[in-house]
Amino acid sequence: MHGVKQPRNPRSDGPAYITQCPIQPGDSFNYMIIFSMEVGTIWCHAHSDWSRATVHGAIVVYPKRGTGYPFPTPHEEVPIIFGEWWKEDIMQVLNEFVASGGPPRDSDAYTINGQPGDFYPCSSQDTFKLNVTYRKRYLLRMVNAAMNEILFFKIANHSLTVVASDGSYTKPLTKDYVVISTGQALDCLLESNHVPPRGRYYMAARAYATGVGVPFDNTTTTGIVQYNGDFVSTNTTPVLPSLPYYNDTTAAFEFIGSLRSLDPILFQLNKYDTRIYSTVSINTFPCQNNSCAGPNGTSLAAGMNNISFESPRIDILQAYYNHINGVYGTQFPTEPPLYYNFTSTDLPLFLLTPKRATEVRMLEYNSTVEMVFQGTELVSALDHPMHLHGFNFYIVGRGFGNFDEKKDPLNNLVDPPFRNTVLVPINGWATIRSMVYALSSRTSTYMGDEHGVHS
Numbered sequence: 001m002h003g004v005k006q007p008r009n010p011r012s013d014g015p016a017y018i019t020q021c022p023i024q025p026g027d028s029f030n031y032m033i034i035f036s037m038e039v040g041t042i043w044c045h046a047h048s049d050w051s052r053a054t055v056h057g058a059i060v061v062y063p064k065r066g067t068g069y070p071f072p073t074p075h076e077e078v079p080i081i082f083g084e085w086w087k088e089d090i091m092q093v094l095n096e097f098v099a100s101g102g103p104p105r106d107s108d109a110y111t112i113n114g115q116p117g118d119f120y121p122c123s124s125q126d127t128f129k130l131n132v133t134y135r136k137r138y139l140l141r142m143v144n145a146a147m148n149e150i151l152f153f154k155i156a157n158h159s160l161t162v163v164a165s166d167g168s169y170t171k172p173l174t175k176d177y178v179v180i181s182t183g184q185a186l187d188c189l190l191e192s193n194h195v196p197p198r199g200r201y202y203m204a205a206r207a208y209a210t211g212v213g214v215p216f217d218n219t220t221t222t223g224i225v226q227y228n229g230d231f232v233s234t235n236t237t238p239v240l241p242s243l244p245y246y247n248d249t250t251a252a253f254e255f256i257g258s259l260r261s262l263d264p265i266l267f268q269l270n271k272y273d274t275r276i277y278s279t280v281s282i283n284t285f286p287c288q289n290n291s292c293a294g295p296n297g298t299s300l301a302a303g304m305n306n307i308s309f310e311s312p313r314i315d316i317l318q319a320y321y322n323h324i325n326g327v328y329g330t331q332f333p334t335e336p337p338l339y340y341n342f343t344s345t346d347l348p349l350f351l352l353t354p355k356r357a358t359e360v361r362m363l364e365y366n367s368t369v370e371m372v373f374q375g376t377e378l379v380s381a382l383d384h385p386m387h388l389h390g391f392n393f394y395i396v397g398r399g400f401g402n403f404d405e406k407k408d409p410l411n412n413l414v415d416p417p418f419r420n421t422v423l424v425p426i427n428g429w430a431t432i433r434s435m436v437y438a439l440s441s442r443t444s445t446y447m448g449d450e451h452g453v454h455s
């Protein structure tokens with residue numbers, strides 16, 4: 001489950017080797033999903049290897065019976081699922097990626113509702129089309145189910161009003177483009193109020209990618225918004241929106257930083273019981289004869305506080321309940337093992353190699369936790385989407401450079417967005433606060449980077 005709190009129901013959360021062992025081929029597992037406070041769009045996906053690439057779907061949670069939306073009722077609701085598509089079998093792509101030690105092969109296309117769009121001859125007939133009636137309101141329920149890339153999305157000549165993110169209402173935010181990282185969901189209103197010529201308009205998405213020298217799929221996926229009635233011939237070429245440039249960090253964070261929570265804050269945000277300060281980096285492992293495809297023949301890895309997660313032999317939840325020793329450690333460091341200039345481009349090589357471990361940090365039920373994620377320049381600086389399983393968190397701070405407790409004020413303790421995936425800016429940091437009743441007191445939550453690099 002992606003973004004479902006699942007109170008006292010951690011067995012049905014899903015992450016492989018955290019709350020359950022992977023479901024074996026031919027086997028089955030019934031998930032019982034308990035919804036409690038989610039509202040709007042969230043989603044679910046397969047969680048082992050790269051099965052998420054093709055096994056995913058939106059979950060729509062409607063307002064409680066007798067209550068309505070905190071925004072004008074839409075005329076129609078439309079799922080917009082972004083995906084990433086490779087010509088080869090996805091397992092082959094993954095196996096090659098893991099075997100090489102280098103970055104994964106770039107995808108061949110992004111998709112909107114399963115279709116790359118009519119820039120691709122193979123998809124031109126089946127391009128996703130949204131037929132709209134003049135002067136109506138459409139609720140677009142967007143999910144970014146791509147494997148690796150954060151996306152900019154825009155509809156030509158129309159603006160979008162965000163009303164919810166990651167299953168929680170937001171104050172209405174009207175923009176002519178949105179940013180959606182892997183793992184995130186956005187509910188957006190689209191008003192079909194374009195004055196004549198009403199015509200046909202592309203909706204388009206392409207990557208927001210900032211890593212210097214890091215390859216990425218730079219293609220554009222499209223769908224079409226077309227007005228019903230006499231206004232237009234279906235032969236007219238739709239108007240194309242101009243998306244922010246691939247590495248436009250200003251545009252990305254202007255959008256992300258403008259989101260505000262609509263509902264009252266759920267717990268006191270001005271204090272916390274535990275702080276976990278963690279670096280988030282790309283690392284490398286040495287490779288025999290320097291024969292891997294990562295930098296200088298190494299093999300790529302990912303690390304938090306210099307620990308690269310190692311999958312245990314059985315799931316952590318089972319080991320916890322059954323008191324099985326030797327499956328995980330309880331010493332996930334609450335701060336980086338070494339303080340260096342995290343965002344300097346000139347870092348000593350010894351920092352590159354992380355430890356391999358399965359480390360957990362135990363937290364008290366009903367306590368509050370602050371996590372500061374610090375991006376680093378190791379191998380390559382990137383924007384990292386960080387996802388918390390089981391519960392949303394408030395994004396209370398974000399900035400560029402090295403986090404400095406004294407200098408960096410928290411941006412928002414009043415109405416910060418309540419999300420399950422935070423985008424840690426390139427060469428920057430992000431601070432979240434959450435309360436530990438995520439999956440009941442007796443379980444593990446799992447913080448992971450939605451980028452595919454560590455898979």
Ligand SMILES: [Cu+2]
Pocket residue numbers: 001002003045183387
């Ligand atoms: Cu997920």
